[in-house]
Amino acid sequence: MPPENTRLSSEHGLGHLPEHIRGFALMHVAMRRDGARLLAAAPRTTAATAPALAAWFRLLRSVIDWHHHSEDELLWPELLRRAPDFAGSDRALVEDHSALDEAMDRVGAALTARGAHPAPLVExxxxxxxxxxxxxxxxxxVVFPVIxxxxxxxxxxxxxxxxxxAPxxxxxxxxxxxFDGADRAATAAVAATIPAPVRLLGNTVLARRYRRTLAAVL
Known part of the structure; x- marks a missing residue:
């Protein structure tokens, strides 16, 4: 088990987290995973491979943009209502979202620049x-303890x-x-919250479509 002061963190996996927050945590695991994937793919990107990588990154960005907007518009107000001490933390997190928007703009620009040279993309x-x-x-x-x-x-x-x-x-x-690469035992409670027909669609048709897009970064 991770040390007490870091227990509520998805950096240590999901098994130690309360089951009801694992879905939220799983999104964070996926974001770290894809940040690492982009970092690994950047040095080997060429003008020929950049368009497919750009398509994958646009998909990733659409998920992150929605995740951040839903936090700003739905989650933070509810946490403020339940935990007034959260005030201040929400502003810092919104500022982080703005900084991440700028960082994602730079990635997108590097991927679509003429020639798509690796150096700007790596940076x-x-x-x-x-x-x-x-x-x-x-x-x-600041968020996990409240949730x-x-x-x-x-x-x-x-x-x-x-x-x-979500759009x-x-x-x-x-x-x-x-669920890409996620531990099935740790995420069983998350999967159980998804209606069976939706879960089946996600595990078949949508999973195949996702893997085709993912091929660009792998």
Whole structure:
């Protein structure tokens, strides 16, 4: 088990976290995973491979943009209502979201620049990877304790509102993206919250579509 002061962190896996916050944590695991993937792919990117990598990154960005907007518009107000001491932390996290927007803009620009030279992409990918890791570490330190203290039913109802706010393009990729490489035992509770027909679609048609896009970065 991780040390007590770092227990509520997805950096240490999901098994030690309360089951009702593992879905939220799983998104953070996926963001770190893809930051590392981008960082690994950047040095070997060429003008020929850049378009496919850019398509994958646009998909990743659409998920991250939605995730951040749903936090700013739905999650932070609810946490402020339940834990007034969260005030201040929400502003710092919104500022982080702005910095990440700029970092993702740089990655996108490097991928679509004429010739798509690796050097600017490597620099932009490194900046994005570092920012996303620092941001998630801060976010989990101030958000996870509040969510963990919420009644399970209250948090899951809020989570359903958040998922419902996702654009259609995000909903079609969200399940395979979240569960990509995830430990099945640790994520069983998350999978159980997904309606069976949706889970089946996510594990078949949508998973195949996701893997085709993912091929560009692997």
């Amino acid at each position: 932009a990918a490194g900046r994005f990877d570092a920012l996303i890791r620092d941001h998630l570490r801060l976010e989990e330190s 963990a203290a919420m009644p399970t039913g209250a948090y899951l109802a809020l989570e359903r509102r958040i998922i419902a706010s 259609a393009a995000v909903r079609t990729v969200l399940q395979p993206w979240m």
